Amino acid sequence: MQTLAQTLTSQAVNSSLTALLLTLANTSKAISGAVRHGALAGVLGATEQENVQGETQKKLDVITNDMLKDALKADGNVRGLASEEEDYVVEVSKQGEYLVCFDPLDGSSNIDINSLVGTIFSVLPATDGELNEQSFLQAGRQQVAAGYVLYGPSTMMALTTGKGTQFYTLDPDSGEFLLTNDKVAITPDTAEFAINMSNQRFWEAAMQTYIADLLLGKIGPREQSFNMRWIAAMVGDVHRVLCRGGIFTYPTDNKNPAKPFKLRLMYEANPMAFLVEQAGGKASTGYETIMDIQPTEIHQRVAVILGSRNEVDMCLSYHGLDYSEEPTID
Ligand code: AHG
Ligand code: MN
C-alpha cells in the first residue's frame, strides 16, 4: 500500500505543500495518541475558558490547538493560521506560502462520552503583503488542499489536493498513513439523512417540508423510506456520507436569532465541501454553493447541506418553492 508521501508524489504535489500536509498528518498522529489515552492522560473534561465564539473550551480543544499551532510554526511553509480556538489570525513564517485554517477538535461534546472526534483543516495560498484577517478571506474555491482526521476505531485521514478525495488509514504498527481508498465516490442517490431533529421547530419552511416528506416514507411524495443518523460531530457524519452516501445538513434556524447558523465556513464548511465535491457530491447553503461564498469574517458561520448530489438537488428544489402559498408536492 502507498504511504501518504508516495501518493502526494504521484499526484505531483509540490514539495512545500507536501511538507505541510505531512506536518499535519504527523501532528494528527500525536493527537490520536492523546485522544486514545483519554482519562489516563487527564485530558478529558472542560477548562474554565471560553473561545471567541462564547463556547466553553474542553481541555482537548486547547491541547490539540496548541499541538497544531506549534507544529505549523515549526514547519516553515505556513504564512499564517486561523483556528476555531484562536480569537485572531496568527502570523507564522514570513516566507511561508500557505495559510492554514483548522478546527483542532471537531465534535467536542463527544469527548467525554468516548465517541467520535476529529481534526478538520483547509489550506489556502498566502497572499502578498501584511498578514491580517483579510489575507484569509478567500472563497473555498481557492483551497489547494483540505482534509480531516477521524479518531475512530481506526484513525483515518480524508484528503484532497484537487485530484479526487482519498482515504488513508493510520497503520499502528508502522506509524504511517497508508492509502486505503484512492478514489472516494459518493453515491448520487441515498436513503439516509443526518440532521439534529431537536431543532425542527426552528427551521425555515423549506427545510421543514423537505424533512417532513422524508419522514413520510413510502406513503409520502418520495415513495421510499429514509433512515436517519446523527453523530454530533461533523467529521463523523461527513465520513459516513463519503463512505456510503447520504445527505448531511445543519440548516438555518431561528432558535437564537443572533446565531442563525452553527457551522463555521473557513474551517468546517469549506474543507468538507472541497472533499465532498472532489468525491462527486454537492455542498450548498440552500441558496449558494458553499465554495463560492466570499467570506467576510474568519469565524463566520453558514448553513450547510451536503452529500449525495441528487438528494442535495432535491433538498435545494424545496428552497426554490414559494412558501407564501401552501406547498404543493404531489
Ligand atoms: P465543534 O465541536 O468543533 O464546536 O463542532 C461541533 C459541531 C459539528 O461538529 C456538529 O455537526 C455539530 O456541532 C453538532 O451540533 P449539535 O450539538 O446540535 O448536535
Ligand atoms: Mn467543529
Ligand code: MN
Ligand atoms: Mn472544534
